Amino acid sequence: MYNFNELIERRGTSSLKWDTVKEGVIPLWVADMDFPVFPELQETLEKRAAHPFYGYRVSLDNKASFYDAIRLWYKTRHDLPVDSRAILSGPGTVLSLGMIVREFSAEGEGVLLLAPVYTPFFEVISENKRKVVEVFLEQDNHGRFILDISKIDDALDKAGIPVPLALFCSPHNPGGRVWTKEEIAAFLELTQRRNMVAAFDEIHGDLAYEKSGAGIFQHFVSAASLNEYSDRVIVVSGANKSFNLGGLHISHFVINDENLRATMQNALHRETHHEGDIFAEPAVETAYRLGAPWLDELRPYLYDNILAAVQFLNAEVRGIKAFIPDGTYLIWADVRGLIKQRGCGNVEELVFHLEEEAKVKITPGSIYGKAGEGYVRINAASPRELLMEGLKRIKDWAAGLPLMQTSPWPAAELLQ
Ligand SMILES: Cc1ncc(COP(=O)(O)O)c(C=O)c1O
Numbered sequence: 001m002y003n004f005n006e007l008i009e010r011r012g013t014s015s016l017k018w019d020t021v022k023e024g025v026i027p028l029w030v031a032d033m034d035f036p037v038f039p040e041l042q043e044t045l046e047k048r049a050a051h052p053f054y055g056y057r058v059s060l061d062n063k064a065s066f067y068d069a070i071r072l073w074y075k076t077r078h079d080l081p082v083d084s085r086a087i088l089s090g091p092g093t094v095l096s097l098g099m100i101v102r103e104f105s106a107e108g109e110g111v112l113l114l115a116p117v118y119t120p121f122f123e124v125i126s127e128n129k130r131k132v133v134e135v136f137l138e139q140d141n142h143g144r145f146i147l148d149i150s151k152i153d154d155a156l157d158k159a160g161i162p163v164p165l166a167l168f169c170s171p172h173n174p175g176g177r178v179w180t181k182e183e184i185a186a187f188l189e190l191t192q193r194r195n196m197v198a199a200f201d202e203i204h205g206d207l208a209y210e211k212s213g214a215g216i217f218q219h220f221v222s223a224a225s226l227n228e229y230s231d232r233v234i235v236v237s238g239a240n241k242s243f244n245l246g247g248l249h250i251s252h253f254v255i256n257d258e259n260l261r262a263t264m265q266n267a268l269h270r271e272t273h274h275e276g277d278i279f280a281e282p283a284v285e286t287a288y289r290l291g292a293p294w295l296d297e298l299r300p301y302l303y304d305n306i307l308a309a310v311q312f313l314n315a316e317v318r319g320i321k322a323f324i325p326d327g328t329y330l331i332w333a334d335v336r337g338l339i340k341q342r343g344c345g346n347v348e349e350l351v352f353h354l355e356e357e358a359k360v361k362i363t364p365g366s367i368y369g370k371a372g373e374g375y376v377r378i379n380a381a382s383p384r385e386l387l388m389e390g391l392k393r394i395k396d397w398a399a400g401l402p403l404m405q406t407s408p409w410p411a412a413e414l415l416q
Pocket residue numbers: 031091092093094095118169173201203204238240246249250251
């Protein structure tokens with residue numbers, strides 16, 4: 001019913017994805033989808049915009065139907081009973097993560113993360129003068145990231161500073177892992193044993209693939225469903241990824257524990273006086289109340305895009321090994337062979353040449369920490385034709401001759 005194949009011009013709309021690349025470049029980078037919202041969501045915003053008053057809105061605290069829409073979404077999509085009172089509205093997810101860091105750790109203390117991981121995880125820690133305690137995720141034979149609890153324990157033992165907080169990306173960006181209940185429980189057992197608060201960023205939670213066919217399929221399990229650990233668990237999520245609403249800057253928390261919730265509520269009042277945005281709130285409510293059929297059609301489309309892309313890259317582009325994610329619309333790929341083949345010094349240089357010469361922009365894995373060097377992340381959430389054209393450009397460029405050393409990046413030790 002919905003047409004995800006249509007190419008719609010996005011340039012000239014202040015789009016981070018499109019308006020920051022040169023004319024002719026296909027952007028397969030930032031996690032933003034090239035699909036328009038479903039019609040009822042657009043109508044909701046048009047209706048609100050048609051009333052020419054954009055003054056302050058009442059606090060979202062007084063908007064029961066908003067919280068109820070989120071509660072219902074958890075119940076119907078994730079079979080998770082959430083008490084509406086456990087839900088708090090917050091600003092964008094990254095701002096919410098920053099608030100968590102300030103609230104549950106002190107300057108000079110450590111915050112644990114598992115790398116590679118979404119770049120702002122590093123930033124919200126270091127910009128708040130905390131220390132990143134980074135543990136590299138292992139990969140299994142399918143290229144899937146796996147947790148090694150003893151390695152995490154070890155890193156915490158050796159940190160040399162208190163580490164009262166962990167940030168956990170679930171599902172995982174950039175690796176696309178959807179963690180099992182057992183993995184989440186093992187992680188929470190560790191954080192509980194060490195008296196740490198565990199904050200879960202679950203913004204990709206609606207995008208776990210359960211369609212049979214290929215790969216390994218894993219139900220999304222919210223950390224909020226593991227009641228035995230709830231006194232130290234904070235979940236941050238939102239409709240931004242599932243419904244492509246990143247520009248609206250709104251998130252929500254699910255915090256089952258009353259004390260933790262009160263702390264977060266105070267922080268929200270103190271730091272943001274968060275009343276909610278007049279456009280964001282109705283958009284999110286509409287997404288959660290009416291968006292299920294759209295998302296149900298989008299997910300198989302995204303998954304078919306992923307399969308087509310991974311198959312193409314692995315079969316056609318020498319020097320790339322791409323992995324099928326369990327969730328998200330992001331593909332993680334090992335490009336160390338290609339870097340070497342084309343004579344690039346490192347992954348940044350490879351990505352630079354791809355943008356300049358092949359006219360396709362993808363994300364260097366190095367922005368997700370040292371663990372991502374030699375890897376790239378490719379966003380598959382575009383009309384299939386555009387996505388495949390972008391990948392074909394990578395293929396054609398990969399088949400070219402080694403480069404002259406013209407790029408601004410020095411050779412790295414990576415390839416030795
Ligand atoms: C794991 C993760 N968290 C947060 C965000 C951004 O969320 P927001 O736009 O609500 O700040 C992204 C965007 O890609 C993400 O991948």
